[in-house]
Amino acid sequence: MVGQPDDAIRVGNPERERAITHLNDAFATGYIDIAEFEERSGRVYESKTRGDLRSVLENLPVAASLFPDTPAAAETGVPVAPPRPVVFDANWETVRRKGTWDAPSNILVTGTMGTVDLDFTNAVIPTATVTLQLQVSAMTVKLRVGSDQEIRSTGLTTSGMSGVKDKAGAPTRPGGAVIDVIGSISAMTGLTIKRS
Structure with a gap:
């Protein structure tokens, strides 16, 4: 080496x-x-x-x-910045990605009183890990993953009666990308994770 x-x-x-x-x-x-x-x-x-x-x-x-x-x-001595996040702003709107779509390696979701529905099942994911940062309040957030994809949400904080419902469980087969959910959800935001 x-x-x-x-x-x-x-x-x-x-x-x-x-x-x-x-x-x-x-x-x-x-x-x-x-x-x-x-x-x-x-x-x-x-x-x-x-x-x-x-x-x-x-x-x-x-x-x-x-x-x-x-x-x-x-x-x-100059640090290299991580890739800039692709921003999905769901302020009073619905942001939906499903079917075959190019999932960036760094996603930032922002907004209030909207809905975010991201289906990674058939997404084209070029990296081993996708960082999904949530900075939302009073939102509905739905994530769907494929049988080989893993969701990690240990870096996510909740406040104001917000909650996470992880119905996905562990991947049923190895080899898929990891979706690392970080950031914060507040004001009764509901995050639901399902597996296809």
Whole structure:
């Protein structure tokens, strides 16, 4: 493995957790088996530097996304910003995506008193993870996923009698994208997640 200029930078728990998430994705999509997952996971928690973590993910398709800054950015000291989110504004409106549609890797949903209905079942998803940030109040939000897609909503906060109904459960087969739902829902917003 070719060394990177920032290999000596120390890592903490956020970077280790990101590496574990990438290993989970690699296991779920069949790139590594359970024994290799366990071996690599142990090495993640022993890692002290970026170089250590990079070596754990070596030869996996997700390795390049471990650190969002590129080697060129590390050399210049200028951080590389994540991709700008595609904004769906549902302020007093309905935003619906279904059938075959191009799902961006970074989505921001905003609005009040509207409806958002996103069906990822047949969406074209070019990345392993879609970040779906919700900043909504008094809304109805519906998400539908396919049999191999996973929804994670641990980064989502709720307030003002808002709630999440996850009727999807775990994926029934491995290999699909992860939709990471983050942000906040408030003022009696209802988020419902279903599986096709």
